[in-house]
Amino acid sequence: MTSTRQFLSDNAAAVHPKVWEAMRAVDEADAPYDGDRASAALDERFADLFGRDCTALWVATGTAANCLALGTMVQPHGGVACHREAHIEMDEGGAPGFYLHGAKLLLCGGEHAKVTPHTLAATLDPIRDDVHQVQPHALSITQASEYGCIYSGEELAALKGECDARGLGFHMDGARFANAVAFADAPASAVAGPVDALSFGFVKNGGMGAEAIVFFDTDLADVARYRRKRAGHLQSKGRYLAAQILAMLDGDLWLENARAANAAAAEIARGAGARLLHPVQANEVFLQCDAAERAGLRGQGFGFYDWGEGAARFVAGWDAREEEAQALGKAIAAL
């Protein structure tokens, strides 16, 4: 696993040196749980970033962030509309069922793993408004999407219109929110749009084990605070999580890291042409390529996941080495 040619997952990357530094800097006794100074600083730091009031809670994982956020919007008898390839549906081991006490995911289609007003309506409109069918309580989207694609401000506004019309809470899974902002070259607030809560990921982007749930509706945070403890996610030495997040926000390290990852992905995709299954708008490249081609790339030392039968997924971490990304890009172009 020590290959320098590793494009398996941004989850595997190292921790950024500045994150280490910040963690060391809080390594003296402070109040436990979230009573420490670092934790106390989070709300204001995110409010600065987003230009509006918010409450931010740290948790160790994106799964916990997503599910705790949704738990504030969805009653146990309700449902969450999401893309059928969303992480909460595909890869969280049933965590939404657990955290939402049996609420149901209502699956929507959409190209590039993006929900649209049209695909949302196609899923929700047939639901009869009676007690025999699970009614939607929230919409959850992923920014950047599971296929590394970005919702524009217009798209977000349109979805918000649907949420309002249907009485839904609006959640954004931002495991790669930084990559989305880096791509959009717009303020974080524009890329988050009008959501009620954002799971803001740092682990894939240079952190160790800290994500933020940013609640723009602070009443929701008051519920989530209890639920976080109840889920065993209120770490007693929470200052080490807060420190990671603050370090990432300092000097926009989060953005710098995401830009590096996105740039590496762009290098990988540079010569891929028609092989690209999705536009490359973040740090992931999905490529049509057959088994022989994949074997060839692996023979050159590149690590990546198969994506079904005829495709491969390459993910660039914040610490991807430029020359390796270029080498991979050339190898792909040469297929």
Added chain:
Amino acid sequence: MTSTRQFLSDNAAAVHPKVWEAMRAVDEADAPYDGDRASAALDERFADLFGRDCTALWVATGTAANCLALGTMVQPHGGVACHREAHIEMDEGGAPGFYLHGAKLLLCGGEHAKVTPHTLAATLDPIRDDVHQVQPHALSITQASEYGCIYSGEELAALKGECDARGLGFHMDGARFANAVAFADAPASAVAGPVDALSFGFVKNGGMGAEAIVFFDTDLADVARYRRKRAGHLQSKGRYLAAQILAMLDGDLWLENARAANAAAAEIARGAGARLLHPVQANEVFLQCDAAERAGLRGQGFGFYDWGEGAARFVAGWDAREEEAQALGKAIAAL
């Protein structure tokens, strides 16, 4: 919160330097989740320590450890016998209700927060064996107890007898298991006794955010593995948690730290005499003292929690300074 005279909580202590080192040592890309080499080493290390086969899973918090362990033993319609002052009853924000899907805690009495066969029977015997009452599925005890007291080998064996007779799983909350072993001066296996699963705490004892659930019944671990992910506790960079635990096990650092904490508690208690509410067998001291006395101690710079109306709790961390503990001990003796 920077007082060197801090005896509020072992939760507030710093991270041990060797733990930092070990975390840095895994700071290169490795497989995500628990596919890394450090995580893979845990089973064997704990098997060595306990002298029998076991499976160990890391999680970030003791609450998660306790509840994931119990979730493998207790069906949603069952109950968990525990002391009425147990952490799972008093301080986990209802986490057992969440993780056990509504199972019930069946509260037992017992001096020094220790369950006995007698107090267990007093709670369980009146439960009619019919569907109208919640039937017990497991017993959970705390070693060292909430009042810093230790179950002897004989006591554990007697409780195991009850568990067998009643068909109960047996869980040990070992948030301060290290302190119990340090006090008992016996092998870890004797202090864990015949339990099916142990929540082995490291965070209070020099770790940052890693506890181990040690399953001596490895079938239970197979369930817990799925539940850990489902609870959002499978961190993607799990190697940093595994590294903490391995560092604590290396050269018996866990025992060394616990001995230091216990020694400090003994210093604090040295002159307390009849004021002691419970024998001091770990790193906690519970002291009868009135408001004026508490104010006096605080006036001398000592930090601690009130414990109800007429008492105080002092907890020594692994990094308690000997001279401070002695100073506190003298101040108490002088009350």
Added chain:
Amino acid sequence: MTSTRQFLSDNAAAVHPKVWEAMRAVDEADAPYDGDRASAALDERFADLFGRDCTALWVATGTAANCLALGTMVQPHGGVACHREAHIEMDEGGAPGFYLHGAKLLLCGGEHAKVTPHTLAATLDPIRDDVHQVQPHALSITQASEYGCIYSGEELAALKGECDARGLGFHMDGARFANAVAFADAPASAVAGPVDALSFGFVKNGGMGAEAIVFFDTDLADVARYRRKRAGHLQSKGRYLAAQILAMLDGDLWLENARAANAAAAEIARGAGARLLHPVQANEVFLQCDAAERAGLRGQGFGFYDWGEGAARFVAGWDAREEEAQALGKAIAAL
């Protein structure tokens, strides 16, 4: 079980002839679930009875009624204050844990199984207002209580004051509400007092399998409607349940039956004197009597339950025969 001297349980009684008639009267095709005319008539009928707007849902059992009602007031991370001998704590097989998704019962003391502002405070005041402890969301009381005792209007108002001060929903388990009204000789509205939802029992009082959840806060009913279906309690031929309830309300049959049962209990208790463990205010008599005395009564053909070591419980159904109650009363007086 065909003894005419049966005082085991009002659950065992027959169905009242007028209830049978009403069920037969709806035995033609009508809309399924609660779309039928009988179900549609419930809200108005209960509004007439209580003199204020309400929404009433039928369910088959008191357990379902209690738990569905509480589910509208209590979030999964919250708690329900109730008496430690309440039916929801003692006899519902953990149903509150299931229906409330792991919420916790917070147990209060109180003579005659009645919660008072004082016993409520004794349980709730020590709960720290932080995320480590389960916070109360509702209070549930039983009218008549588990020991057949009645809350007065003043007592209800005082508890409502506590609920308001603490932000709690207020629920009444009225499995024997009819007996309470019959005893109080007051309007139903006074005996329900200012609760938000009432489980109004009919099964023990001449019905077959239909209770009503009466929501005085109709928003709560909108949640309960979904939860009822989700719990499998929306029967497809709901008209037979609605018909039972309407029959009981017609001409105050519910009150007539309850008066008969109360009168029988009064006969039983007439000569009991100091043996009475609780005042007899409904249809239950709790009597101090030793094993030999109980054997003696059983030898005379009387059926009843032991109540712990030295006591017995006698319950009079709506169809208790006056002469049998008198005979039992004399037998008790003669002990």
Added chain:
Amino acid sequence: MTSTRQFLSDNAAAVHPKVWEAMRAVDEADAPYDGDRASAALDERFADLFGRDCTALWVATGTAANCLALGTMVQPHGGVACHREAHIEMDEGGAPGFYLHGAKLLLCGGEHAKVTPHTLAATLDPIRDDVHQVQPHALSITQASEYGCIYSGEELAALKGECDARGLGFHMDGARFANAVAFADAPASAVAGPVDALSFGFVKNGGMGAEAIVFFDTDLADVARYRRKRAGHLQSKGRYLAAQILAMLDGDLWLENARAANAAAAEIARGAGARLLHPVQANEVFLQCDAAERAGLRGQGFGFYDWGEGAARFVAGWDAREEEAQALGKAIAAL
């Protein structure tokens, strides 16, 4: 709703006179819950019918029956494979999420709403055997299917093979099991095949509010018994439910009623020809017909549900009048 030309739902039908009689016959005091003689007789009666040991529990609704049965086979972190148009997925208001504590339905395709080994594999094979994805624990099929179609003995055996190979429990939703047996003209045991538990429906077939969960694996029944109480489905006057079921079994009334319903459906479908969307193998007819045609039928007094845009569903109850079914059949033939 008093139309004699009603083909909306078999849920709306009246209660069979023999069922009424049997209910009246138990209208004397007997032991509450399921301690009465009628409830005690169920196991043997179903064992006779199926020719093998079984344990049968009554509940009021099919939703409760299905979910209580599945709850014995599926852990909260697991999943249930079922057809994407199964009642548990479409029409039970999220009850499986509630009863299974957040377990997930894993949706399969298949013509006529029937799961096949092939469609099962298409859903289950792509599930990676790791903790990130919900693993299947059971298969649930519907006999007759949601489109009124029957699984043959061979089809059931093939599915059982899949269950065994994959380690799945096997459940059958038999809301219209009687209609399936009537069509198959085979023993009940052959139509149930090798399932572990069967929800045997009576409400649509002449009962009032009683279904049976028949467990062929009696260990599962021991769990279900607790869960039934916990779900508020253990009615205190259970003898009235048991009596309904016994009445239906007596003299094969269940089969007689189902034959009548099936015959009516056959009449309806007689001249439908190519309009039939599914073979008519039970008591349901799904017909292609446009809005004008539907309006025409309704103009003749026939009641039925639209089935999406261009179709209609007709269901014949046990009490469908032959002449009405014939009239409808002719009206359809004349379209």
